[in-house]
Amino acid sequence: MRKFLVVALMLFIGVQASWAQADVISVKDYLKIMKDKNTILISARKPADYKKVHIVNAVNINHKDLYNNEPVKSMLKSPAEIAKILGSKGVSESKNIVIYDSGTGKYSGRLYWILKYMGAKNVKILDGHMDAWKAARKPVTRMPSKVKPTTFTANVNKGMNVDLAYVKKAKGNSNVVLVDTRSPEEFNGTKDSKIRKGKIPGSINLEFKHVLNSKKMLKSKEELAKLFKAKGITADKEVILFCETSVRAGIVYMALVTALDYPNVKVYDGAYYEWQSIAANKVK
Structure with a gap:
């Protein structure tokens, strides 16, 4: 019996240690570091929502401020421009x-991916977001947080971001899987849209929201592994993520890379919006 308990404890510790690699942080663990001068909390919510209420000491960064919207909307500004904005915050x-x-994970996931792309070393998403914070009865405020500008030195990870030409070349390769993280209705072309309906030929659909549970927390490693395996998204393949503008791809990127240790995951920043904007590109 004692031997069984020891083995069970070791397995439990192993699972906990493995899960700790995921780039999420609980409210409990954030509270341990929140007063550290080297810790900064970012609200990725819309500016209007931030003004209504936000977690104490959070600074607001709107993902839209990091885009040029050229040649199509939601494409990133230059690393120098992004670094300047981040430093100012x-x-x-x-x-x-x-x-x-x-709680959707959309905007936090997008900022997560951008920050990692820019070379930030330690980035985590608050598991459960505002709901978890309020459930823990921790302080919120309407007062904007004081910001002390600093310098963000970019060290761009170019391998995280691919362009249209790369996707065209990769499409159809059996070692590559194109994952569209939009809703099934968008993917199937049944949702009203101002752009061409449909999908990139050869892509598969896995809506971004499925990596989170009902409490808006990242699903367990086992649940995520089962989810991606069922879709044929396996670690031996190169995975290219996108949605309409790739905002929704970020949270899926985080789940694959940090919870499941997938070695070759990229985001197509131009996304479906860029793809469909070129008449010569077929949609299905």
Whole structure:
């Protein structure tokens, strides 16, 4: 019996240690570091929502401020421009960065991916977002947080971001899987849209929201592994993620890379919006 308990405890510790690699942080663990001068909390919620209420000491970064919208909407500004904006918000690449949103994971995931792309070393998403914070009865405020500008030194990870030409070349390769993280209705072309309906030929659909559970927390490693395996999204393949503008791809990127240790995951920043904007590109 004692031997059984020891083995069970070792397995439990192993699972916990493995899960700790995922780039999420609980409210309990965030509270342990929140007063550290090298920790910064980012609200990725819309500016209007931030003004209504936000977690104490959170600074607001609107993902839309990081885009040029050229040649199509939601494409990133240059690394130098992004670094300047991040620095003005008190964010440096060496800080412990924690991000939250209203719970969808869309905007926190997008900022997570951008920050990692820019070379930030330690970025995590607050598990459960605002709901978890309020459930723990922790302080919120309407007062904007004071920002002490700093310098963000970019060290761009070019391998995280691919362009249209790369996707065209990769499409049809049996070692590559194109994953569209939009809703099934968008993917199937049954949702009203101002752009061409449909999907990139050869892509598969896995809506971004499925990596989170009903409490808006990242699903367990086992649940995620089962989810992606069922879709044929396996670690031996190169995975290219996108949605309409790739905002929704970020949270899926985080789940694959940090919870499941997938070695070759990229985001197509131009996304379906860029793809369909070129008449010569077929949609299905």
